[in-house]
Amino acid sequence: MLENFIRRVQQRESTIGIIGLGYVGLPLALKFCGAGFTVTGIDCNEQRIARINSGDPILSHLPPQALQHARASGRFHTTHRFDAVDQLDAIILCVPTPIGPHREVDMSAVQSAIRSILPHLRRGQLVSLESTVYPGATEEELATAIASRGLAVGRDVFGVFSPEREDPGNTHFHTGNIPKLVSGITPACRDAGVILYSSVVEKVVRVESLRVAEMAKMIENTFRFVNIGLVNELKMIADGMGIDIWEAIRAASTKPFGYMPFHPGPGLGGHCIPVDPFYLTWKAREHGMTTRFIELAGEINGGMPAWVVGKIGTALGDRDKLIHGARILLIGVAYKKNIEDTRESPALEIIQRLREAKAVVSYSDPYVPNLNVIRGGRIDMAALPLTPETVSAADCVVVVTDHDSIDYELIQRHASLIVDTRGRFFPGSPNVVGA
Numbered sequence: 288m289l290e291n292f293i294r295r296v297q298q299r300e301s302t303i304g305i306i307g308l309g310y311v312g313l314p315l316a317l318k319f320c321g322a323g324f325t326v327t328g329i330d331c332n333e334q335r336i337a338r339i340n341s342g343d344p345i346l347s348h349l350p351p352q353a354l355q356h357a358r359a360s361g362r363f364h365t366t367h368r369f370d371a372v373d374q375l376d377a378i379i380l381c382v383p384t385p386i387g388p389h390r391e392v393d394m395s396a397v398q399s400a401i402r403s404i405l406p407h408l409r410r411g412q413l414v415s416l417e418s419t420v421y422p423g424a425t426e427e428e429l430a431t432a433i434a435s436r437g438l439a440v441g442r443d444v445f446g447v448f449s450p451e452r453e454d455p456g457n458t459h460f461h462t463g464n465i466p467k468l469v470s471g472i473t474p475a476c477r478d479a480g481v482i483l484y485s486s487v488v489e490k491v492v493r494v495e496s497l498r499v500a501e502m503a504k505m506i507e508n509t510f511r512f513v514n515i516g517l518v519n520e521l522k523m524i525a526d527g528m529g530i531d532i533w534e535a536i537r538a539a540s541t542k543p544f545g546y547m548p549f550h551p552g553p554g555l556g557g558h559c560i561p562v563d564p565f566y567l568t569w570k571a572r573e574h575g576m577t578t579r580f581i582e583l584a585g586e587i588n589g590g591m592p593a594w595v596v597g598k599i600g601t602a603l604g605d606r607d608k609l610i611h612g613a614r615i616l617l618i619g620v621a622y623k624k625n626i627e628d629t630r631e632s633p634a635l636e637i638i639q640r641l642r643e644a645k646a647v648v649s650y651s652d653p654y655v656p657n658l659n660v661i662r663g664g665r666i667d668m669a670a671l672p673l674t675p676e677t678v679s680a681a682d683c684v685v686v687v688t689d690h691d692s693i694d695y696e697l698i699q700r701h702a703s704l705i706v707d708t709r710g711r712f713f714p715g716s717p718n719v720v721g722a
């Protein structure tokens with residue numbers, strides 16, 4: 288069975304299915320297609336399928352030609368129907384793993400995707416979970432499901448966990464050159480996974496057990512989460528002491544060992560960093576343990592939008608203005624620069640808090656023409672163009688997301704007050720306040 292799977296992969300006879308065509312799944316599907324495989328993308332969101340099929344540039348960091356090439360090859364198909372799984376050799380799950388309102392894990396998309404593929408599973412297939420999960424989840428969810436069909440894991444069907452490390456918008460690292468951890472339910476599962484992923488990524492790292500690979504992903508994202516929390520706390524301390532945190536970080540970064548810079552900001556956003564550590568917290572609780580660093584970093588990072596709004600209020604007050612009725616223009620609402628993703632973006636809480644304080648809020652973001660979300664009430668806004676008029680009409684311009692394409696000189700020239708959460712402006716300028 289394993290030899291046959293390997294032969295089919297090596298001869299590009301395998302058909303690959305990607306379940307969930309989002310930030311992770313779509314680039315991966317195109318990568319497999321580019322490597323010569325026939326790929327079927329399955330997504331339960333029919334609107335998303337329609338947008339992909341119409342050639343809509345749904346991920347701004349993905350070159351439009353990539354999708355065009357895949358479609359022109361005749362080897363990339365999309366559907367919302369799971370009966371396509373019958374024809375697949377490898378099925379890769381890239382569905383979301385969010386947290387609920389009380390920070391409880393929400394595995395419903397993974398469970399639902401597994402339920403949907405299960406009736407179509409047959410001997411000789413491989414199923415790989417790429418979604419971020421807590422240690423033990425692949426065994427609990429995937430291995431159990433495969434066995435429930437009467438299929439022998441590692442002999443009839445290969446079960447793999449290979450955590451996704453995609454960083455949308457990163458110009459140096461992409462699906463192909465980010466080393467890929469691959470673990471399996473059995474050694475044969477891992478071997479099958481290694482062969483599969485070796486055909487599309489430059490470096491595959493064999494990991495001995497599922498739980499080690501799951502924990503590795505938890506470590507990576509918890510490391511970022513905690514260090515961002517630390518630097519955000521240091522920012523507030525530096526601010527209280529009248530020290531420019533950005534200059535201090537630049538100075539510290541000259542140390543060639545034992546230090547790596549993290550940068551403060553208005554809070555954390557996106558589908559991964561603010562979410563994933565709480566998968567570990569949730570599982571640790573089951574073992575009677577607490578994750579104190581994660582809780583503390585969560586508290587500090589979660590408090591950032593309120594701190595920024597406090598700084599806006601103080602900066603306006605210093606200019607004899609009230610936040611009530613002030614016209615405030617946010618620059619950037621995506622959770623990080625150079626992408627359009629607004630999920631969990633701190634900008635949303637900043638908007639909500641400013642509105643509660645009765646400010647008149649607008650925004651400009653070249654990546655987000657419209658903002659339609661529910662966040663403590665509906666936010667329905669359209670982006671303003673960044674012009675001398677829009678900037679000078681604002682009582683305060685707040686840099687929330689520092690997209691590279693923004694004209695910062697224009698802002699510097701025309702803004703009466705800039706509250707800068709990203710260290711883009713020299714804090715010594717009379718119209719700039721760091722936050």
Ligand SMILES: NC(=O)c1ccc[n+]([C@@H]2O[C@H](COP(=O)([O-])OP(=O)(O)OC[C@H]3O[C@@H](n4cnc5c(N)ncnc54)[C@H](O)[C@@H]3O)[C@@H](O)[C@H]2O)c1
Binds near residue numbers: 306329418419
């Ligand atoms: N976005 C990132 O940068 C990133 C990086 C590393 C890891 N991850 C992890 O990868 C996973 C996917 O994240 P994403 O950002 O690509 O999510 P996403 O929301 O961008 O995309 C997920 C897609 O899955 C589809 N989907 C949801 N449930 C489904 C189901 N039952 N059947 C079929 N399709 C379904 C959705 O319609 C959506 O199109 C998550 O576990 C995430 O933590 C994401």
